[in-house]
Amino acid sequence: MCLPYSNSDDVVSLFCDLTWAFPAVRIGSGKFVGFPAYPRAAIMYAKYIAGIVFASGLVQSGWGFAADTTIAIEAAGEAFQGPPSLELRADGKVLGSATLSMSLDTASGASLRKISQANLQSHIETLSFTVPNLDGVKQLEIAFANDFGDGKAGDRNVYIRSVRVGDHVFGPWSMWLEAGQNATISDTEVALFTNGTAYIRRPLDGWVQANAVAAVAENVTENVVAGSCSPTAPLIVEGYAKNSSDPPQSAQTALAKLATALKESDCLIEITGFAGGGSSENYAKRLAEARAMSISTRLAELGIPGSSLSTKIEISQKRQVRIEVRPP
Secondary structure, three states, rough: OOOOOOOHHHHHHHHOOOOOOOOOEEEOOOOEEEEOOOOHHHHHHHHHHHHHHHOOOEEEEOOOOEEEEEEEEEEEEEOOOOEEEOOOOOOOOOEEEEEOOEEEEOOOOOOOHOHHHHHHHEEEEEEEEEEEEOOOOOOEEEEHHHHHHHOHHHHHHEEEEEEEEEEEEEEEHEOOOOOOEEEEEEOEEEEEEEEEEEEEEEEOOOOOOOOHHHHHHHHHHHHOOOOOOOOOOOEEEEOOOOOOOOHHHHHHHHHHHHHHHHOOOOOEEEEEEOOOOOOOHHHHHHHHHHHHHHHHHHHHOOOOOOHHHHEEEEEEOOOOEEEEOOOO
């Protein structure tokens, strides 16, 4: 009997004749597939080699050899003669699928882009998947595969707002589309108007990383809830690529938490961009300013009033941005 699923060709032939020793194997987020329980020695031997089998990244044992990860897709849909469905894939292999059951019916010409923000909220839902360890996965894919329309009023469409992998949030700014897709990316969503896929590449620091700035963001949240605008430490955003002003992906979760805590407060936020070296001091100043402004822009997009944000620069060899919260 052969192992029914693997994303690693190297392990399939080696363990094709050993899967009878496994009492249970879970495939993706699906059902457990049972195997007969054979003598203790065979099971012990299977345990010994199981780590190699599960190195494929998408096969998980009922004994817990791989850590589960929760992936949550926040999206809204437009329905026509049935709602749209999404598939979650890893390197092309399907991990699970779900239907956007709260989709807006478009049979009478209605559209999510024509309704109020309050009504829009009633059509936004979260699809959650529990999947095995993602360490070996190069990219995640969110695929819309059941498009349907009558060429007139009714049509199925999907609007992906964010994808959370553990505590790591990927917004539209983190996704990409293949050329030629009937789809768009904006600050708030990835819109798929026909069958197509939104892709998320694996961050350099991994899918689920220990984000050092997240703890500071949590502290800011606690202080603001307690009525204070003074964090115990500034929030430092690090990991910028050389000559880049784009905030590292690992900072997005912390920025979202910070914005959630502060957008209803009267706290002031001072953002300092750092840069140095380069061809000239003027270049370093422009780069430092661009880094500070990219964080300021992102926080404004997340709901913090522009009047609460200020920026400054410092010439330094550090590739970072410092965010400090101050009383009004």
